[in-house]
Amino acid sequence: MSILQCLKELANENQIRQLDYQFARFISNYESEPAIILLACLTSYQLGKGHVCIDLQGIDSNALFDLNLTRSHLLLTEISNRNESWPSLLANSAVVGESAPLQFVAEAGKLYLQRYWAYELQVAQQLKNLAKQSQQPDLSTSLNRLFKRDYGFLFPILAKEREVNFSAQSFVAKYLDVVKKGRISWSDVEQVLLTAKNAQELHALDSLIPEAYCLNWQKLSVAVAATRHFSVISGGPGTGKTTTVTKLLALLIEQGLLAQQALTIKLVAPTGKAAARLTESIAGAKGKLDLPVSVADLIPEQAGTIHRLLGVIPNRQAFRHNKDNPLHLDVLVVDEASMVDLPLMAKLLAALPPHARLILLGDKDQLASVEAGSVLADICAYATKGYSTGQVNWLSSITDYDLNQYQATDATAIYDSLCLLRKSYRFDAESGIGCLAGAVNRGDLNEFDSVWENQHDDINLHPLSTETYDSLITMAKTGYQDYLTKVVVSPSDEDAKSILRSFNDFQILTAIREGDFGVEGLNQRIEKALVATRKIRKDQSEWYAGRPIMITNNDHGLGLYNGDIGICMQDEDRRMRVYFEMADGNVQSFLPSRLPPHQTVFAMTIHKSQGSEFRHTVMILPNRFNPVLTRELVYTGITRAKEQLDIFTNVTVMKKAIKLRTERVSGLMALLIQD
């Protein structure tokens, strides 16, 4: 059998995608060497799994295409010269080389599709160039004003916390970011904290705990991002990414006003849902901060999707804005950057005008993008490495912080552009969700066990069995009750928003699609249970009042994007329509027949939940191990929960997942620090 026949057989058995086989077939028109045809197919197959390229050294001959040993070896028998190394086979190939129309590039031991190689090179080049553009102005006055101690905010928290088990040290460590504990007179601090009758009296802490004993990573992030043309602010849930970027924008606007320069600032996210959440959270952060009205008014609140910003051209991969037609903006903030894949990042960077600043926000530990690449994680590989001596000296001079231990001798401009927010303001030390997320993120199974031993109120672990399946369905019925009781005929925009927000209160997440514990099985069971208890009224039609659906394909014309959630309700003419909150915060409804591909969403996959948060999250992991189960998946699922988390799982399976990290093959990390 020829190599192509073997690959066709694999495609027919669904071991590889038809696309992978067709690509190999296409390459065979230009290259007859079976080894190269096999590598072509493998590159396409790995791209489908999110890898930007294949690592030639890392090819496992015992498990090509994840096949078993026998079948994998059988494939290799089709390659006559298999004793030659992959690189030497590639060296003489007619389809390998850097310039188009050649299909592949072999570089640094990796094999790329030419297009992906070009994307990676361009992203690395542009990020390095942007990172190198920096100034070091004296920002100390502005920073001190933006980050002055807010005793008015602190006093009510103190009044509550000092009622039970109060520890002055933990309190100031948390709220005043104290890092040099040894130098503080704790008896005096305790005296102030225990006896203060109002916020004013807390000012005694100014001299007892000077700034030099503290380290506020949010302040440091603003300093870094305000002075560079590229920066990343990464942090877990509730670490203050939105709060920090709002202060950063205030500072940039203030500087712009001083220079009589009006800044055009754009806020974007990869999905409509994430953009809507950014719109909401920026407005919330602005409301909480004490900013001059002249500055606050200039901070935009409307976020949009990256696709809309770039300008989609129907039926084309290219966007309206590109290198030759750059975007009209001075500052671009991209939220949920972990969801941005390599091709989209390349197109966004290409369309950025040369003078613009780019600020990426996101959680580097979350699942990588659905499509190829792990751009944010690759950049953030350097986030804990430290800063250059110049950067440390300058940051210390404007913040008073002692940053000597954060000095890295090999630091490049990329290191100096990264900021990691390390403290969650949403979850305190007693919160189970925060502790569990931390244990999973560190892959520490002992810590994972002790989180459960500590019996936190906000997390519950349920075994996965037929009996617990029923309690899961009951939990869903109760969880979805609230929004269902609000469903009305002809909802006003406010009604629709309130119903959509109530729907966001509770969500079932699962790791897989098929089977009883997959999205499809769960959706059917929950729908049935809601019909049986008359929470929904459903006839033969799949459309009923209260049906929640999720869009699964972008429709730029309608402004609906993969991941957007809508609720079906009757309009004034008793026709079913599906109501959505759009990226700009407005409500729009559509006839079901007009919608792009969608599915019922009483349960959704953890992948689809990225960019969303729910008050009460229920996460289900399957009974048997499955390759989709990784640390990033479990961490992403856990961190969707804001207040309550129930996990249905087999603990052995969950622990195995926590030990498995997603490693996407790419060359970006190395390119970012190359001169």
Ligand SMILES: Nc1ncnc2c1ncn2[C@@H]1O[C@H](COP(=O)(O)OP(=O)(O)OP(=O)(O)O)[C@@H](O)[C@H]1O
């Ligand atoms: N320095 C701080 N001191 C006290 N509270 C803070 C601080 N920074 C942020 N918060 C509060 O913590 C909460 C989370 O902040 P924010 O929304 O900025 O975080 P985030 O990282 O953007 O969250 P998400 O995980 O939702 O993306 C908000 O209620 C915010 O007001």
